[in-house]
Amino acid sequence: MAASFLFSQFVGGLTTAMFLFLIASGLSLVFGVMRVVNFAHGTFYMLGAYLAWQAVQWLSPTGENFWPAALLAALGIAVLGAVVERLLLRHLYGREELYQLLFTYALVLILGDAAKFIWGTGQLSVTRPPVLAASLHLFGAEVPLYNLFIMILGPLIALGGWLVLNRSGAGRLVRAASYDREMLDALGANVGTIYTGMFVVSAFLAGLSGALVTPIESVVPGMDVEIIVQAFIVVVIGGLGSFWGTFWGSVIYGQVLSFGILIFPGFSLFSVFALMAVILIIRPWGLFGRPIR
């Protein structure tokens, strides 16, 4: 097998990984801090993609205004996240987890149908932004600049997120809220506001990754469920609620998927499911997670 071919598989895997990281990090953050498993996270991703397509149509169908369109879409999903958390999800904290699961699953169905109603069931696509339309030749393989951009953006967001969580006052409050919500409340912090903030950031990340995926993949109904399953596999591999676990979980997922296809060409997801099964047997709390006390 040629080295250039392996390298391009590697690049493909890494691009998938960074998208997955952007999505799974929000899922993991909301679970880690709020103990809410948000099924609708994939829906935020899909709606981000639809909104980006819509914004591109409004601003400039030829694509030169892709960046503002993507930002607009991500902000739109952040607003949606704020509305969902403030008006609805808020009432379910402290209840059985089943209620939160049912609620976020209901959102998947309702928002998914709403998207079909607005944008139809066809495939929509967005052209690559002109600045990054070219490709680079690396190790004999052709690497689209856009993929390179995603591969740089992912680690940057990971590093930024880690710095905010571990080196800033706001991050300390968020970590304290994840360990003991009630105690932090008794110390004077409005934990409700912190929760809203976390949910909004998480929705923003989902919306942003949905918007950024549009130049690579077409926007179709069902991409919400497809991505949420993958994001769950990532957080299970890395450890639910663990920040770096989500990052490395994504990287492992991307590479296993990319090279697994070479070994089992007919079953693209077989190798990742097999990996998840093995990890669940050896370390049920994931590679970077911790056993629940």
Place this chain on the structure above:
Amino acid sequence: MTPLLAVEDIHTAYGLSRVLFGVSLEIAAGECVCLLGRNGVGKTTTMRSIMGLTPPSRGRVLWQGRDIAGWAPHRVARTGIGFVPEDRRIFAELTVWENLDVAGRAAGRRSRWTVEAVFELFPVLRALRDRRGGFLSGGEQQMLTIARTLMGNPDLLLLDEPSEGLAPLVVETLRVKIGELKTQGLTILLAEQGVDFSLALADRVYVLEKGAIRFSGAAAELRADKALLHRLLSF
């Protein structure tokens, strides 16, 4: 003069299990008042009711004359009531310094208590500045919990069984520190099972039994009356 805090006839329950049956007490500014009673009589619940963590179903909690019963805990904290829980509840993954910093941010009000000032009060903590809360001894954790609550600059400190489970030497250190806080003018409501620790600090005492106040009076009075002590607390 209106007392700093007046609890009037509060009834509190956890779901269907009722714990407090009409508890009333008063604390004047600068006083150290002890809430004595055996395990499970409602000391913690009284404090949780004041703090808004388990709001009372009936009765009033008057803070400087204003009814704060049913307020969210963070609002209660921001009016100047600090709670030091019995189980300490240190943020185990955060360092000592981070625990203190978070508390200062959480309170969001100007405080005479800086990290430096609480290190002056508890010099042990200065040396442990970068250690994670989960790796502290029980006594160190107890000091950190008190220090953390002080960061919010409370006017009234609710101390829930600070001496519980600690070695005698550590208990003695704590008693001295709490005494210092009292001397500095901090108002303290102290819940305790042990008579020695609490009566050494308290000006006045309330004895709780089965969710109601059975005795209230000067600490000296209770200390002197062995028969009463025995009847109320079986010491």
